[in-house]
Amino acid sequence: MGREVSESCVDSLLTEMVSSYCNRLYANKPELAAPRIEAIGYQVGHQLSERYTMERPRFSDHLEAIKFICKDFWSELFKKQIDNLKTNHRGTFVLQDNKFRWLSHMSVDPSSENGSTVEDNSVAAGESKATQATSMHLYFPCGIIRGALSNLGIPCAVSADISNLPACSFVIRIKA
Amino acid sequence: MQFFGGSEISPSPPAPTATGNNAHMIYVFNRNGVCLLYREWNRPLRTLNSQQDHKLMFGLLFSLKSLTAKMDPIGADKGNLGVPQLPGQGCSFHSFRTNTYKLSFMESPSGVKIILVTHPRTSDLRESLKYIYNLYVEYVVKNPLYTPGSPIRCELFNTTLDQYVRGIA
Amino acid sequence: MAPVGPRSGDAIFANVERVNAELFTLTYGAIVRQLLTDLEEVEEVNKQLDQMGYNIGIRLIDEFLAKSNVSRCVDFKETAEVIAKVGFKMFLGVTASVTNWDADGTCCSIVLEDNPLVDFVELPDTCQGLYYCNILSGVIRGALEMVSMKTEVTWAKDMLRGDDVFELQVKLLKQVPEEYPYKDDE
Secondary structure: OOOEEEHHHHHHHHHHHHHHHHHHHOOOOHHHHHHHHHHHHHHHHHHHHHHHOOOOOOOOOHHHHHHHHHHHHHHHHHOOOOOEEEEOOOOEEEEEEOOOHHHOOOOOOOOOOOOOHHHHHHHHHHHHHHHHHHHHOOHHHHHHHHHHHHHOOOOEEEEEEOOOOOOEEEEEEEOO | OOOOOOOOOOOOOOOOOOOOOOEEEEEEEOOOOOEEEEEEOOOOOOOOOHHHHHHHHHHHHHHHHHHHHHOOOOOOOOOOOOOOOOOOOOOOOOEEEOOOOEEEEEEOOOOOEEEEEEOOOOOOOHHHHHHHHHHHHHHHHOOOOOOOOOOOOOHHHHHHHHHHHHOOO | OOOOOOOOOHHHHHHOOEEEHHHHHHHHHHHHHHHHHHHOOHHHHHHHHHHHHHHHHHHHHHHHHHHHOOOOOOOHHHHHHHHHHHHHHHHHOOOEEEEOOOOOOOEEEEEEOOOHHHOOOOOOHHHOOOOOOHHHHHHHHHHHHHOOEEEEEEEEEOHHHOOOOEEEEEEEEEEOOOOOOOOOOO
16 A cells, blocks of 8 residues: 545545635636546656556457546546446446545535525525536546546546435446 | 513423424624624514624623633633633623523624524534534635625525524534 | 643554555655646645644544544643654654744644655655645644634655655644624624
């Protein structure tokens, strides 16, 4: 087992990185903050996958590489594997983590109920703001997956779905 | 018509139940006196609006801390009455009891104050308050969506707190 | 006097959730690199890293206090020792030492020989003037401010600049007591 640090180091670094980009460096410009957060993840994923595959034969196909992400790669990062892998056999893969660690401390405002129509609007606005804040935290892990696969010679697009916290599904679309 | 001191109000409430549900309310203040959290489970009598209520509670603690330190017969670090202290300076009180309720208090060196008001016959709650401080760390401070110093609106924290407090005896 | 807390962070570090340090190190490196790209000026990157550290410090202090059971941070000397011995161990898994106290006990150095932030890091020449680990000074400043100590934290030595250790100079500017936040007529 290599060197370890407290999980809080990584958690607080990620929280602050997202908040720096979204609230200070590119305040109110999520379209500028998001690609930068993703780029940081991409770089990390690329380097990690390089390290973890150094002494391993090349993967014979896409499925092999995706399985490596689900098992070995995920275990190195989160001490658990992806819980469920689905594919349409046409280059789209859905990786579901039932308890994604980086979302396990995340919790939203419960006070988004009741009220008149005027308040309904503000509640809806507040809710979409919360959704947006949450989604900002997903660009980093999406970038990690994209970077890791790109290092394995697989160009792809990665998005995430969190309709059921703390579960998280990553959708990988491999570019033909 | 009711008369003052009428038999309706009994001087001491029923004995605490071993099954819990002995907590009335909780306050969490930060070092700037901002009330981060107020939550109540059982508070039939309320006479103030919430802002006044929080201010009075904070003032009560502020004065009590100052007074208890001033009257300390042993410790040298007494400070002056009404003059602000550093959190953790001088002696510190951890609870008081009236015939109708008990107030338990803890303050972290970072100035986070947790106040739990319970049935007067609940036991020493210092460990419970530390536990609640740990819940605050896990579910509030570590929540990436929480902005430090803002009122706590974390569902996970509220549900975990409710569940824990229900078991306090 | 009552003990203020444990003397070493080993036991706490053994009990907290830990992760692979590579992830941490590489993530930090990627953030610094992205900031260099986005901000261009090295000085501005130093400032942002310090600000990020400060914001992390004001959160991390409560986890530190809750898990270490430290009940008092009134004395600066005591507090600096606890941060170096318990704080660094508990979060980064390394031990720091405190030296170079000045005569009136308001300025000291925190020395770090082993620093997981810089594993695999070599600074290119284009990064002259960059304090790569500046996030650490921000964390310490932020954490100390939350226990009422206003400080100034600066780098005295930096291994990435050829020194033999990392050395942070921590200077206590003032201790700020708690204020009564309400005005009487409010």
